[in-house]
Amino acid sequence: MKNSLLLYLAASTSAAVTPRDPSTSESTDFTALSLFWDYGRSPPVYPSPKGVGTSEGWADAYKAAASMVAKMTNEEKANITTGATHPNNGCAGWAPPVERVGFPGMCMQGSGSGLRPTELVTSYAAPISIAASWNDDLAFRTGFHRGLEYEAKGVNVALEPVCGPVGRIAENGRNWEGYGSDPYLAGQMNYQTIKGIQNRGTVSACVKHFIAYEQETNRFPIGHNESVSSNVDDQTMHELYLWPFMDAMKAESGSVMCSYNRINNSYACQNSKTMNGLLKTELGFEGFVISDWEALHAGYEAADAGLDMVMPSSGGFWGTNLSLAVTNGSFSQERLDDMATRIVAVWNKFGSIPNPGHGDPPTVDWSLPHNHTNAMSHASQDTVFQGALEGHVLVKNVNNALPLKNPTVLSLYGYDAIPPAVVDPASGVKWLFGYESINSSETVAQLYISGYWSNGTNIWPNGPRAGYEGTLITGGGSSTSNPPWIVSPYAAFAQQAREDLTMLSWNFKDQDPGVMGGSDACIVFINEFASEGFDRSGLADPWSDELVRNVASKCDNTMVVIHNAGIRVVDAWIDHPNITAVILAHLPGQEAGKTLVDLMYGKTSPSGRLPYTIPKKESDFGHLLEPTHADGSSQYHTQANFTEGVYIDYKHFIKNNIAPRYEFGYGLTYSSFTYSNMEITHRDDIVPSFVDAYKGTVETANSKDNATSDDTTGERLPWGGAAPLWDNVAEVTMEVANVGEMAAAEVVQLYVGIPGAPEKQLRGYKKKMLDVGQKVQLQFQLTRRDLSVWNSKKQGWDLQRGTYKIYLGRSVLDIPLEGRLEVR
Numbered sequence: 001m002k003n004s005l006l007l008y009l010a011a012s013t014s015a016a017v018t019p020r021d022p023s024t025s026e027s028t029d030f031t032a033l034s035l036f037w038d039y040g041r042s043p044p045v046y047p048s049p050k051g052v053g054t055s056e057g058w059a060d061a062y063k064a065a066a067s068m069v070a071k072m073t074n075e076e077k078a079n080i081t082t083g084a085t086h087p088n089n090g091c092a093g094w095a096p097p098v099e100r101v102g103f104p105g106m107c108m109q110g111s112g113s114g115l116r117p118t119e120l121v122t123s124y125a126a127p128i129s130i131a132a133s134w135n136d137d138l139a140f141r142t143g144f145h146r147g148l149e150y151e152a153k154g155v156n157v158a159l160e161p162v163c164g165p166v167g168r169i170a171e172n173g174r175n176w177e178g179y180g181s182d183p184y185l186a187g188q189m190n191y192q193t194i195k196g197i198q199n200r201g202t203v204s205a206c207v208k209h210f211i212a213y214e215q216e217t218n219r220f221p222i223g224h225n226e227s228v229s230s231n232v233d234d235q236t237m238h239e240l241y242l243w244p245f246m247d248a249m250k251a252e253s254g255s256v257m258c259s260y261n262r263i264n265n266s267y268a269c270q271n272s273k274t275m276n277g278l279l280k281t282e283l284g285f286e287g288f289v290i291s292d293w294e295a296l297h298a299g300y301e302a303a304d305a306g307l308d309m310v311m312p313s314s315g316g317f318w319g320t321n322l323s324l325a326v327t328n329g330s331f332s333q334e335r336l337d338d339m340a341t342r343i344v345a346v347w348n349k350f351g352s353i354p355n356p357g358h359g360d361p362p363t364v365d366w367s368l369p370h371n372h373t374n375a376m377s378h379a380s381q382d383t384v385f386q387g388a389l390e391g392h393v394l395v396k397n398v399n400n401a402l403p404l405k406n407p408t409v410l411s412l413y414g415y416d417a418i419p420p421a422v423v424d425p426a427s428g429v430k431w432l433f434g435y436e437s438i439n440s441s442e443t444v445a446q447l448y449i450s451g452y453w454s455n456g457t458n459i460w461p462n463g464p465r466a467g468y469e470g471t472l473i474t475g476g477g478s479s480t481s482n483p484p485w486i487v488s489p490y491a492a493f494a495q496q497a498r499e500d501l502t503m504l505s506w507n508f509k510d511q512d513p514g515v516m517g518g519s520d521a522c523i524v525f526i527n528e529f530a531s532e533g534f535d536r537s538g539l540a541d542p543w544s545d546e547l548v549r550n551v552a553s554k555c556d557n558t559m560v561v562i563h564n565a566g567i568r569v570v571d572a573w574i575d576h577p578n579i580t581a582v583i584l585a586h587l588p589g590q591e592a593g594k595t596l597v598d599l600m601y602g603k604t605s606p607s608g609r610l611p612y613t614i615p616k617k618e619s620d621f622g623h624l625l626e627p628t629h630a631d632g633s634s635q636y637h638t639q640a641n642f643t644e645g646v647y648i649d650y651k652h653f654i655k656n657n658i659a660p661r662y663e664f665g666y667g668l669t670y671s672s673f674t675y676s677n678m679e680i681t682h683r684d685d686i687v688p689s690f691v692d693a694y695k696g697t698v699e700t701a702n703s704k705d706n707a708t709s710d711d712t713t714g715e716r717l718p719w720g721g722a723a724p725l726w727d728n729v730a731e732v733t734m735e736v737a738n739v740g741e742m743a744a745a746e747v748v749q750l751y752v753g754i755p756g757a758p759e760k761q762l763r764g765y766k767k768k769m770l771d772v773g774q775k776v777q778l779q780f781q782l783t784r785r786d787l788s789v790w791n792s793k794k795q796g797w798d799l800q801r802g803t804y805k806i807y808l809g810r811s812v813l814d815i816p817l818e819g820r821l822e823v824r
């Protein structure tokens with residue numbers, strides 16, 4: 001430990017030596033190019049910190065692991081670090097057993113919207129929906145119930161949740177897999193989800209993707225082209241990209257997955273600064289790091305940099321070569337032991353599921369007879385429903401067009417109202433990757449998927465914009481879900497019509513349908529697709545926009561529902577006078593239709609809020625709209641320079657004075673709320689202070705003695721990093737009252753203006769259900785971290801001297817209450 005700190009300091013203070021640029025134009029000297037670009041640009045941090053289990057709750061797991069690993073040969077130790085395929089289970093990742101010593105192997109399976117690819121599991125609302133709920137308890141419960149399903153299937157490690165991408169690039173195909181475009185919201189949601197998954201002590205989470213993984217384009221090396229490099233300065237790294245991972249570490253996620261991209265030109269799965277430095281030293285991580293699938297590009301060097309397990313196979317690098325490298329002296333015995341010990345410790349800590357992978361038949365041929373393990377549970381259904389419900393965001397509602405009031409005739413339009421014609425495990429890749437709604441021949445979808453998994457080539461350069469073959473309940477790729485059923489919008493509206501004796505008329509086929517005269521309302525269902533493997537080619541689908549305009553031109557009470565897997569621009573029609581209501585329905589999973597009907601008929605008030613910004617036009621995102629593409633200037637080593645610092649999403653809009661269409665945090669309900677009686681109190685000793693991220697100490701400028709936190713041993717930092725960062729140092733209280741005519745939930749948001757930092761940063765939120773006339777007091781705790789900025793020079797967090805602005809709002813722009821906190 002001490003050694004690694006010293007080495008780190010030495011490395012970061014000496015200037016990196018970068019070889020001379022071999023060429024200014026197109027060079028074909030690939031070795032020289034590689035030397036120039038790939039080396040010496042990310043600080044070396046060695047050796048890899050040893051996992052010792054000092055933190056409370058880990059000591060026993062480590063003790064047992066050490067004694068089990070002591071009985072293993074080096075070949076066996078290397079074997080459990082290296083993914084393999086199990087002949088009789090369908091685990092996406094399989095760490096082989098060492099039966100001789102009682103280690104049965106470990107099964108890894110995703111993902112954040114439901115288990116996949118497997119049968120008899122639940123399709124949950126996707127993380128973007130959970131983020132839109134702004135409901136911490138719901139995030140916890142969703143994680144908890146999914147945890148039960150992992151357990152039922154014999155999964156040891158759940159390949160979720162997602163902290164990265166954080167949402168730097170608006171078109172990123174994977175933003176929906178995470179929890180919105182703000183690090184605080186994402187951090188809270190990841191924390192709760194991990195606590196939920198790990199609650200029973202049976203399943204470990206694997207938070208991903210570490211780190212600065214912000215685009216799909218060029219995520220894989222192709223030919224001589226290396227993966228895109230995210231070039232991020234240290235302060236931005238801490239305040240934006242690492243922030244949610246701190247919360248994930250605070251929640252003690254047993255595993256972390258490193259990402260496909262490079263950081264400062266060094267691959268994420270062999271970057272010693274990020275794995276040894278940030279994760280295993282600064283954040284006290286004592287679990288194991290697992291490579292994203294096919295993300296390993298080196299042998300023992302990657303292990304030295306902090307990688308502990310490679311998936312889904314040796315990649316032609318690890319396995320027996322690791323033990324060989326110990327034998328021939330290139331690789332240390334200590335590191336190999338540490339890797340195996342970390343893996344076995346996590347296995348010990350999380351209940352040692354007997355017969356791992358037992359409920360998960362091989363996915364190779366679902367058409368053959370096989371035994372079924374039903375992981376679904378009646379006890380989970382309320383949570384599943386609530387997750388879908390609260391992820392809907394009502395953004396427009398003219399003259400209370402919603403809720404619907406005993407309609408006589410309702411007209412329904414759009415391809416998204418009905419389920420896809422085929423949802424069947426035996427149908428192949430469409431089911432595997434959640435492409436059932438995609439309007440394409442099977443062949444194109446298969447080509448696309450095999451292409452992107454094998455080499456990342458954009459066979460389908462513009463990707464599918466929308467799922468014209470049916471309602472979109474989830475996104476595509478490895479965080480999709482495999483629904484046991486889908487309650488489609490049409491099915492739910494028909495059920496309601498049956499109760500009320502409403503007549504429905506519908507046309508789910510045409511772009512310019514006829515409209516039945518005298519319809520009480522015309523509801524248009526469209527969607528916006530996104531998937532792992534490619535970035536979107538825009539933020540709106542023109543075909544669907546035309547459909548909406550066509551219906552609106554014939555119906556003066558047109559409502560639009562969008563199942564959107566990402567930011568959806570609506571300006572092609574939002575001001576149309578006949579469009580009276582718009583719902584961003586996100587990705588609700590199997591309960592899509594029923595939850596929508598509950599909201600539109602007013603059985604429940606909408607309560608979701610946008611976890612990102614919707615601009616008036618795509619170009620308002622500036623260089624944060626599109627991914628960085630390979631070009632001649634990057635010399636086969638695509639460079640994504642994160643020059644905007646922390647100013648992504650709403651911070652970008654506020655800084656550049658751009659008015660959005662719908663701002664971060666925005667969303668309507670059927671009721672209205674007043675905010676009052678804001679009070680700000682703080683700890684007596686709130687003074688400028690510095691938390692040393694590597695010593696774990698806090699130094700205060702005005703106090704007599706600079707405290708060392710009790711939790712800090714000096715040898716190793718606790719999970720989540722320096723303990724004083726998590727102290728509550730200030731409290732904000734306020735009262736919120738429901739002054740409308742319907743019970744509804746309000747989301748009160750707290751933003752802070754730290755001196756010298758962005759004008760507003762989210763630092764708290766509370767969701768509260770209130771009856772008509774009910775008034776409650778809400779309390780927000782602010783931690784030292786919440787009020788600090790990263791000091792790159794001193795490697796720690798500074799609580800600033802000066803005036804902090806505190807805002808309580810309905811969104812980042814709608815701020816009824818404002819106060820100040822003086823730090824002197």
Ligand SMILES: *[C@@H]1O[C@H](CO)[C@@H](O)[C@H](O)[C@H]1NC(C)=O
Nearest residue numbers: 042043232233234263264273
């Ligand atoms: C990347 O480079 C920047 C600028 O030199 C530096 O601040 C940062 O710490 C580096 N991060 C990593 C992970 O290499």
Ligand SMILES: *[C@@H]1O[C@H](CO)[C@@H](O)[C@H](O)[C@H]1NC(C)=O
Nearest residue numbers: 075076079084085096097098
């Ligand atoms: C390594 O794992 C494979 C299964 O992937 C197994 O066949 C082999 O026997 C194992 N080798 C050792 C040394 O444990």
Ligand SMILES: *[C@@H]1O[C@H](CO)[C@@H](O)[C@H](O)[C@H]1NC(C)=O
Nearest residue numbers: 314315316317318319320321
């Ligand atoms: C070991 O390294 C050799 C040479 O690079 C490679 O061909 C082989 O596939 C590697 N073995 C494993 C199990 O990865």
Ligand SMILES: *[C@@H]1O[C@H](CO)[C@@H](O)[C@H](O)[C@H]1NC(C)=O
Nearest residue numbers: 299321322324325328329330
């Ligand atoms: C030791 O073994 C590893 C793995 O096979 C190999 O990559 C490395 O080149 C070897 N080193 C020496 C000095 O033979």
Ligand SMILES: *[C@@H]1O[C@H](CO)[C@@H](O)[C@H](O)[C@H]1NC(C)=O
Nearest residue numbers: 088361362368369370371372
């Ligand atoms: C199903 O399970 C039973 C009992 O464990 C077993 O005998 C049978 O071989 C299994 N069938 C298949 C198709 O796996």
Ligand SMILES: *[C@@H]1O[C@H](CO)[C@@H](O)[C@H](O)[C@H]1NC(C)=O
Nearest residue numbers: 439440441468469511543544
């Ligand atoms: C969807 O595919 C069908 C052919 O299967 C085609 O006729 C139709 O135009 C497509 N729809 C859209 C909106 O592209």
Ligand SMILES: *[C@@H]1O[C@H](CO)[C@@H](O)[C@H](O)[C@H]1NC(C)=O
Nearest residue numbers: 222223450451454455456457
């Ligand atoms: C990538 O894979 C696709 C489909 O397997 C193949 O057609 C294409 O040639 C490959 N491209 C490269 C650069 O390897």
Ligand SMILES: *[C@@H]1O[C@H](CO)[C@@H](O)[C@H](O)[C@H]1NC(C)=O
Nearest residue numbers: 552553554555556557577578
């Ligand atoms: C609104 O709908 C009515 C039909 O109800 C139609 O006559 C009118 O032209 C529409 N308005 C616009 C601006 O399209």
Ligand SMILES: *[C@@H]1O[C@H](CO)[C@@H](O)[C@H](O)[C@H]1NC(C)=O
Nearest residue numbers: 222225630631632634635636
């Ligand atoms: C590879 O890099 C070159 C040079 O930067 C670029 O022109 C080309 O488009 C890249 N190819 C791919 C498949 O990204």
Ligand SMILES: *[C@@H]1O[C@H](CO)[C@@H](O)[C@H](O)[C@H]1NC(C)=O
Nearest residue numbers: 231628633634639640641642
């Ligand atoms: C990224 O930053 C590097 C180093 O400052 C610079 O050489 C390069 O031109 C930048 N690339 C782009 C695309 O701005």
Ligand SMILES: *[C@@H]1O[C@H](CO)[C@@H](O)[C@H](O)[C@H]1NC(C)=O
Nearest residue numbers: 690699700701703704705706
């Ligand atoms: C406490 O820390 C502050 C700020 O780093 C420093 O100025 C002061 O001298 C320290 N006080 C003691 C008693 O060490």
